[in-house]
Amino acid sequence: MLARACAQTHDPGIRYLRGNLERVRLQASSFDLVFSSLALHYVKNLGGLMSRVRRSLISGGSLVFSVEHPIYTAPSSPRWRTASGRRFWPLDGYLEEGPRSTDWLARGVIKQHRTMATYINMLLRLGFSISEVNEWGPTRSQRASQPGWADERKRPAFLLVAARR
Amino acid sequence: MLARACAQTHDPGIRYLRGNLERVRLQASSFDLVFSSLALHYVKNLGGLMSRVRRSLISGGSLVFSVEHPIYTAPSSPRWRTASGRRFWPLDGYLEEGPRSTDWLARGVIKQHRTMATYINMLLRLGFSISEVNEWGPTRSQRASQPGWADERKRPAFLLVAARR
Numbered sequence: 001m002l003a004r005a006c007a008q009t010h011d012p013g014i015r016y017l018r019g020n021l022e023r024v025r026l027q028a029s030s031f032d033l034v035f036s037s038l039a040l041h042y043v044k045n046l047g048g049l050m051s052r053v054r055r056s057l058i059s060g061g062s063l064v065f066s067v068e069h070p071i072y073t074a075p076s077s078p079r080w081r082t083a084s085g086r087r088f089w090p091l092d093g094y095l096e097e098g099p100r101s102t103d104w105l106a107r108g109v110i111k112q113h114r115t116m117a118t119y120i121n122m123l124l125r126l127g128f129s130i131s132e133v134n135e136w137g138p139t140r141s142q143r144a145s146q147p148g149w150a151d152e153r154k155r156p157a158f159l160l161v162a163a164r165r
Numbered sequence: 166m167l168a169r170a171c172a173q174t175h176d177p178g179i180r181y182l183r184g185n186l187e188r189v190r191l192q193a194s195s196f197d198l199v200f201s202s203l204a205l206h207y208v209k210n211l212g213g214l215m216s217r218v219r220r221s222l223i224s225g226g227s228l229v230f231s232v233e234h235p236i237y238t239a240p241s242s243p244r245w246r247t248a249s250g251r252r253f254w255p256l257d258g259y260l261e262e263g264p265r266s267t268d269w270l271a272r273g274v275i276k277q278h279r280t281m282a283t284y285i286n287m288l289l290r291l292g293f294s295i296s297e298v299n300e301w302g303p304t305r306s307q308r309a310s311q312p313g314w315a316d317e318r319k320r321p322a323f324l325l326v327a328a329r330r
Contacts, residue, residue, distance in 0.1 A: 092252070155259045
């Protein structure tokens with residue numbers, strides 16, 4: 001999740017550590033980039049982690065992360081449905097934040113559903129400024145070349161956010 | 166849509182004008198607040214309007230607006246559905262931006278569907294900073310007191326954004 005602040009330390013290497021995101025301690029003003037890929041929607045105390053991440057960044061440093069999109073994590077039954085010959089994503093529970101149990105790789109994997117507004121406002125209140133938001137789905141041509149992606153422009157699967165301290 | 170820059174002009178009055186948002190001209194650096202309520206999702210050239218709005222604001226001035234939420238404007242058939250005894254919002258077309266024809270007050274009312282990312286990134290690229298985002302739905306107690314709102318926490322109906330020049 002963490003890239004060393006190479007510009008500051010003149011250390012071209014990357015050191016890999018393993019830790020629990022619920023309580024990892026990070027050195028203050030030590031990183032020019034914090035990057036996370038599809039991990040933060042499993043973290044319960046995301047506000048605590050983001051606060052520690054912010055302190056760990058140098059001034060002007062960047063936070064870039066992806067999570068499962070809130071539209072993807074919200075539903076009580078996250079499987080495509082068909083009605084009147086059309087397939088759609090059965091959205092419910094969007095404003096009800098909290099755990100969702102899913103069977104993915106293992107049974108009973110717990111994700112934390114949060115709204116888009118919660119992700120964005122959490123960063124703003126911690127003093128980040130938002131640089132860009134991306135609700136990822138395949139392009140039309142990517143979808144055309146991948147039969148399994150037929151429905152993937154009906155709702156975004158991933159949310160990507162770039163922010164700056 | 167526009168509040169006069171009273172602090173600048175020492176004019177306590179509000180003057181109401183009527184114009185077409187697709188081509189309204191606004192005086193540069195003239196307003197400390199631009200406010201819009203449930204209008205911008207009818208505007209085709211929103212980038213053009215927001216660019217003119219930005220120029221019309223004083224430095225540090227605020228833009229505050231509400232629109233129908235992208236989750237609300239996206240579906241090809243925006244009506245609650247029931248499957249396996251549960252009611253849900255049939256989301257499709259979220260990533261396909263463009264016109265949606267609905268029958269509301271009159272037949273064939275055209276809204277412009279845009280994603281959350283498009284609203285936010287449009288403002289960022291124009292040089293706004295985002296202050297707060299709100300995906301509005303009733304609170305649980307409001308829902309309990311309004312039988313017609315039984316489903317209104319399943320998806321947000323409105324998106325509210327506050328931004329600053």
